[in-house]
Amino acid sequence: MTNDALRPEDLARGMVGRLSPELRARLAPLCSETRVVEGRRLFSTAQERLDESVLLLDGLMGRYVRDKQGRQQMVAIQVPLDFVDLHSFPLGSLDHEVEALTTARLAVFPHETLRAALRDDYELMEALWRLTLIDGAIHRHWTFRLGRLRALAGIANFLAEMDCRMRIAGVGEEGGYALPLTQPDLSDACGMSPVHVNRILRELREAEICTLAGGHVQIMNRDKLYRTGDFRQDFLYDIL
Amino acid sequence: MTNDALRPEDLARGMVGRLSPELRARLAPLCSETRVVEGRRLFSTAQERLDESVLLLDGLMGRYVRDKQGRQQMVAIQVPLDFVDLHSFPLGSLDHEVEALTTARLAVFPHETLRAALRDDYELMEALWRLTLIDGAIHRHWTFRLGRLRALAGIANFLAEMDCRMRIAGVGEEGGYALPLTQPDLSDACGMSPVHVNRILRELREAEICTLAGGHVQIMNRDKLYRTGDFRQDFLYDIL
DNA sequence: AGTGGCGCCTAACAAATGTTGCTGCGCTTG
């Protein structure tokens, strides 16, 4: 009962690339199909019943908490080879919305298939559990960023985190990485007004640290970026 | 192979109280012992290797992310019947520190014992997985609070969340609840300066919403507290 | 070709938040 939807070698990078080759080989056939969704489209809503989880293969997706006043806060961003909503497998639904930020290619894992496999594969189960916990560790990192860092450090920290994660995902380069986010997007992620995001980006530009233009982050001084953002290079490596 | 350290009826409230009676009966004997730790003591440090997880029976514990500059952000707070560091079971270590905020009584679950039991109990495994994911949902809620709410709403939101969780834990009352946190503690949790916390508490007091004094939150107008904090009463119930 | 929307950018002003420094009080500790 092999499946052509996803080959084990597709899982050799990014977050899932941290799993052992054996585990990746057991995970791949649990994918029922791949799917493409358009950018800037709501993918799933809070409280909606879900019977499948998806792994992001290409593109960017964002997760949002919204309140009645229409305020919206991005609570997570997924880069290629991240599971987007694996936590809906044990939970059954999500407490937030998921949106495709760009056109995205997804690998679909039906919960039924997962459950059947994990019942007989304790090792794989614990590995997937661990992946959802890394998600939690990144949440804590965001909590720290939003709670303790001023705007300049906060933006720098976010851009540094994305740099790290993009490189792990295999889509980063020495000089920077593609980040198709607008300034309003950044303001959703970093908890500040779009106008202030603009101010800070100018500051980063004038300090010759990095620029964000045309959906691309160009890093002029990576070391300074990481220091400005108080970002520990090893942070993501420790938990991955 | 029963164990007197923890009786199933001890688990009938709080977060773990949401598990079915059958699951609680299977969970209780996995506790090896109970332990008491003193307040304001570091309980475990980041990156430390852990071979047991603990469930908080009494008291309060806080989880902190610290950076080299000494800034410290509380990223989670545990109320009775919360698992404090269950995520260290799949992960092996934590990315943050844990501190007892008050004298605390703990139920200890050795990882070895857990692993042996969960290998043969898929249902219990998924239930514990789910508990760690609820932790993540609360993280997202904090991200929203820190990113989107101004100081007044932020403090109100935090106090409302604690009200909810204390009641679920069975230690809340109609008129308020014990919260042995200082104003500096609150500033760690809410991402603002202690002086500003003081200002906001005065505002809440003068608006006759609630007071925090002597380690006790007195709620004069719960409805107004929840509305000021933009807190959905049902939030925690949905995810629990 | 015109038009509308949206993102980027800036400036001026308003409001929120941080910092510093001081007081007083209660607790612990010597």
Add this chain to the structure above:
DNA sequence: CAAGCGCAGCAACATTTGTTAGGCGCCACT
């Protein structure tokens, strides 16, 4: 008992951040 320390409270001032408003350019419509 005195000294020291940490917390609550407050005020004055500095800094950061939000808000409002407007201009420009690009792109997708019609």
